[in-house]
Amino acid sequence: MIGSAVPRKEDAALLTGRGTFVDDIHRPGLLHMVYVHSGEAHALITQIDTEAARALPGVVGVWTARDFAELPARPSVPGLERGYLAGDKVHYVGEPVAVVVATDRYLAADAARAVRVEYEPLPVMATVADALAPDAVPIFAPLESNLALEQQVTPHDVADELDASPHRLRARLVNQRCAGAPLEPYGVLADWTGAGPTIWATVQAPHRVRAEIAERFGLARHLVRVIAPDVGGAFGVKSSFMPELFLAPELSRRLGRPVKFVETRGEHMVHTYHGRDQIQEVEVGFDDEGTILALDVTLTVNTGGVPDPVGIALATLTSYMLGGCYRIPKIAARFRSVVTNTTPTASYRGAGRPEASFLIERVVDLVARRLGKDPADVRRVNLVQPGEMPYQTPFEGIVYDEADYPAALDLLLDRLDYAGLREEQERRRADPGAKLLGVGLSTFVEMGGFGPTPLFEQFGYIGGWESANVRLQPDGSAIILVGTAPHGQGHQTALAQIAADELGVPFEAISVLYGDTAVVQEGIGTMGSRGMPVAGNAVRQAAADVAAKARLIAAHMLEAEGDDLVRVEAGFQVKGVPTAEVSLAAVAERSFKPHLLPAGTGLGLECTSYYEPSNLSYPSGAHGCVVEIDRETGHVHVLRYVCVDDCGTVINPMTARGQIHGGVAQGIAQALYEKVSFDADGRPLNASLEDYMLPGMLDLPGYETHHIETKSSFNPLGAKGLGEAGATAAPQAVVNAIVDALAHLGVRDVEMPCTPERVWKAMHHAS
Amino acid sequence: MRVEIVRVEITVNGQPHSREVEPRLLLVHFLRDTLSLTGTHVGCDTSSCGACTVMLDGVAVKSCTVLAAQADGCSVTTVEGLGGPDGLSPVQEGFRQCHGLQCGFCTPGMVMAATALLTxxxxxxxxxxxxxxxxxxxxxxxxxxxxxxxxxxxxNGGAR
Structure with a gap:
């Protein structure tokens, strides 16, 4: 079944409106929780008047920060503990300052509007520049300045190497702030019954959430049950520890009734954490051929008003991936994470790695432009060669697995008809009536398959492994429990395909369950493109162990040795004796008959495996974008988007294609449309889907997808992961295409999102 | 504060329903909270995303933009009203065959809009x-x- 484009097991329920998302769940006596959010970006709270709100019909209560003072802080950067609601001051617009519970969601919203909060405004620092200015005041106590973290990622500098380089250039690149904006906003339903709570939540790591909730409430973990039901997209933003994960169970405990919180979209845009928002200052040294000799990078990350433990250090991952798929001998990297009066930032699809790929791919194009060379040629002279794999990067522990980067680039150029496009570009440049044509390349590599444990522990997880339990039923069908928590990736389908091959059980006779801490053994979750490279291997291993035990029982039933059996469609057969056959169903049933089993054989056919990857995996590929630009308006139209991806073993080509499409769509959207903006007073300028440019059907192109399949030797399945590759590859493919179209006008860069206004200005002010 | 109530008669997926509701109640919440038809989703609050798309007297509408009171006397089809015991509608089956959904949250609205389009x-x-x-x-x-x-x-069958 591996490699088969089988339709998904998930779909029947989702297509008929019978999915179970958090807001679909009702419990008797359900109460609704709503926040009062700050409308100020930086201010002292002088008074909160809840009296009018409490008097409204259906209102059960109104609570402020002091009511939760006994609750230990949310998971935080050590020393920078954050509470649940703003206490004495607010740090950004959208920060929750009070919480209202009522019998109905309309009444709760009425009451939230009736809460009167009085503020004493403080100076607002909505940008990194303002927050680091000499007269800036510290935003987040106990930090004494707004520089929350400054890290030298590499111990050395590359000043000597840059001095020795025949050429050098500098660039300042901006990777703007984006909103994850899954179609289902964040939601939590908590019901504290008896000794502990059950929490249904839109999360990516239910066991980790259980651990954090149990710790806050001083409970043993068996008393806390966390369920991630159907989750309507996440893209990393549902991995942050939002206050509602803790407030809903606490209020359920106090009130003795279930409490539900579901974000509105307007709330999502200011309350759920954003991603990216990185300024990149780069200097690169290179020779006449474009060979890159040294790279010096300073990253500045806007962490927002309340530092998030993941967000504050995501630039570490950016740093590790700065070399891209190139042989760059010396890299120096450092980063700063800066507090500003904006919504906090944390993970968003790719989480730190797209920023790196954007940086190095833009730099390679700048080098090519400076030397007057073709960007494809400059890539070729720098690409790590297949014979050099596994490739040790300049960063300790960052070792790329098997791949053929030059082959991916060659396939891309072939599929693009690169030479033909260059001719067409020249023809159009000469014709004032024609739209300008540009071709952008992005030869990318990113990290997937998160762990292993020593790395993933740094992000607060108990491990970087994943778990799977494979259990045959007495009729030979199988149930698999896996520790991931997917939200669209199709794990029910892909993991069943892997198990079907190992077990010899038909795909249709396998069910995959996940996302419930009371049902599934300890697990890690879904993030960092780890589904297939980590969980896939756990399933494979558990299924193989079950199959091995089934073989022993079958051998006993056929009075043969295990080695003498061969697998046949129905089950097992004695080699060369077609009549000596036993079905897997008969073997499964026999496994529950203790008196008929070989001596010393335990009952049942079941195995739990924990798979710890030996390292990260490194999905890679080459993407190309062809744009045309209207000379009058600066409007960019994506004519073609061509992908060559190497994610190692492809489990399901159809869902793999879906992952690439979705990632590329988000990458194109970052390049052309999306940016979370604030005015100088820290007020959000696009906190709704009317104002934030989430692309629709008419805004995105068709995608042409191709694969190179180089199996990773880092895991038995040979899979590398695919969830984040598109989002990593696409922004710079688009921007490189736009700059390429305008290069003859002297344009060197266009900042994302490349709106018609920005492109037009670049066209008219370049020289 | 006195809460006003209006009576509405709305046929949903062929079943007549008579309920007393607040005048401000949105059709989407009438479907989800009053009738427990949770297939219709809410993805935004500005009528931008279409996750709440249903058919109102045969026309695709965003049910977050329609008051339950406005749908009085009308016939509504939600995603639960497509297909039947014998299987998926052609549009639903098309989404399954061609991997037209991942997380599935926008899907009911998308399927309703596609059904309306093919009609x-x-x-x-x-x-x-x-x-x-x-x-x-x-x-x-x-x-x-x-x-x-x-x-x-x-x-493969169109809007059936």
Missing amino acids: ERPDPSEQEIRDGLKGNMCRCTGYQMIVESVQWAAA
């Missing part, structure tokens, strides 16, 4: 599909496989 245009071009579904947002698929799903449906 009007049984054999749409790609551009007509993209035009017809431009009011429905999907964050997972990048849309191409949704286009292919609708094309599959058009070739």
Whole structure:
């Protein structure tokens, strides 16, 4: 079944409106929780008047920060503990300052509007520049300045190497702030019954959430049950520890009734954490051929008003991936994470790695432009060669697995008809009536398959492994429990395909369950493109162990040795004796008959495996974008988007294609449309889907997808992961295409999102 | 504060319902909270995303933009009203065959909008599909496989 484009097991329920998302769940006596959010970006709270709100019909209560003072802080950067609601001051617009519970969601919203909060405004620092200015005041106590973290990622500098380089250039690149904006906003339903709570939540790591909730409430973990039901997209933003994960169970405990919180979209845009928002200052040294000799990078990350433990250090991952798929001998990297009066930032699809790929791919194009060379040629002279794999990067522990980067680039150029496009570009440049044509390349590599444990522990997880339990039923069908928590990736389908091959059980006779801490053994979750490279291997291993035990029982039933059996469609057969056959169903049933089993054989056919990857995996590929630009308006139209991806073993080509499409769509959207903006007073300028440019059907192109399949030797399945590759590859493919179209006008860069206004200005002010 | 109440008679998926509701109650909340038909989703609060798309007297509408009171006397079809005990409708089956959904949250609205489109245009071009579904947002698929799903449906039974 591996490699088969089988339709998904998930779909029947989702297509008929019978999915179970958090807001679909009702419990008797359900109460609704709503926040009062700050409308100020930086201010002292002088008074909160809840009296009018409490008097409204259906209102059960109104609570402020002091009511939760006994609750230990949310998971935080050590020393920078954050509470649940703003206490004495607010740090950004959208920060929750009070919480209202009522019998109905309309009444709760009425009451939230009736809460009167009085503020004493403080100076607002909505940008990194303002927050680091000499007269800036510290935003987040106990930090004494707004520089929350400054890290030298590499111990050395590359000043000597840059001095020795025949050429050098500098660039300042901006990777703007984006909103994850899954179609289902964040939601939590908590019901504290008896000794502990059950929490249904839109999360990516239910066991980790259980651990954090149990710790806050001083409970043993068996008393806390966390369920991630159907989750309507996440893209990393549902991995942050939002206050509602803790407030809903606490209020359920106090009130003795279930409490539900579901974000509105307007709330999502200011309350759920954003991603990216990185300024990149780069200097690169290179020779006449474009060979890159040294790279010096300073990253500045806007962490927002309340530092998030993941967000504050995501630039570490950016740093590790700065070399891209190139042989760059010396890299120096450092980063700063800066507090500003904006919504906090944390993970968003790719989480730190797209920023790196954007940086190095833009730099390679700048080098090519400076030397007057073709960007494809400059890539070729720098690409790590297949014979050099596994490739040790300049960063300790960052070792790329098997791949053929030059082959991916060659396939891309072939599929693009690169030479033909260059001719067409020249023809159009000469014709004032024609739209300008540009071709952008992005030869990318990113990290997937998160762990292993020593790395993933740094992000607060108990491990970087994943778990799977494979259990045959007495009729030979199988149930698999896996520790991931997917939200669209199709794990029910892909993991069943892997198990079907190992077990010899038909795909249709396998069910995959996940996302419930009371049902599934300890697990890690879904993030960092780890589904297939980590969980896939756990399933494979558990299924193989079950199959091995089934073989022993079958051998006993056929009075043969295990080695003498061969697998046949129905089950097992004695080699060369077609009549000596036993079905897997008969073997499964026999496994529950203790008196008929070989001596010393335990009952049942079941195995739990924990798979710890030996390292990260490194999905890679080459993407190309062809744009045309209207000379009058600066409007960019994506004519073609061509992908060559190497994610190692492809489990399901159809869902793999879906992952690439979705990632590329988000990458194109970052390049052309999306940016979370604030005015100088820290007020959000696009906190709704009317104002934030989430692309629709008419805004995105068709995608042409191709694969190179180089199996990773880092895991038995040979899979590398695919969830984040598109989002990593696409922004710079688009921007490189736009700059390429305008290069003859002297344009060197266009900042994302490349709106018609920005492109037009670049066209008219370049020289 | 006195809460006003209006009585509405709305037929949903062929079943008549008579309820007393607040005048401000949105049709989407009437479907989800009052009738427990949770297939229709809420993805935004500005009528932008289309996750709440249903058919109102045969016309696709965003049910977050319609008051339950406005639907008084009307007939509503939700995603639960498509297909039947014998299986998926052609549009639903097209989405399954062509991987037109990932997380599935936008899907009910997308399926309703696609069904409405195929009712009007049984054999749409790609551009007509993209035009017809431009009011429905999907964050997972990048849309191409949704286009292919609708094309599959058009070739295999259409809006039934």
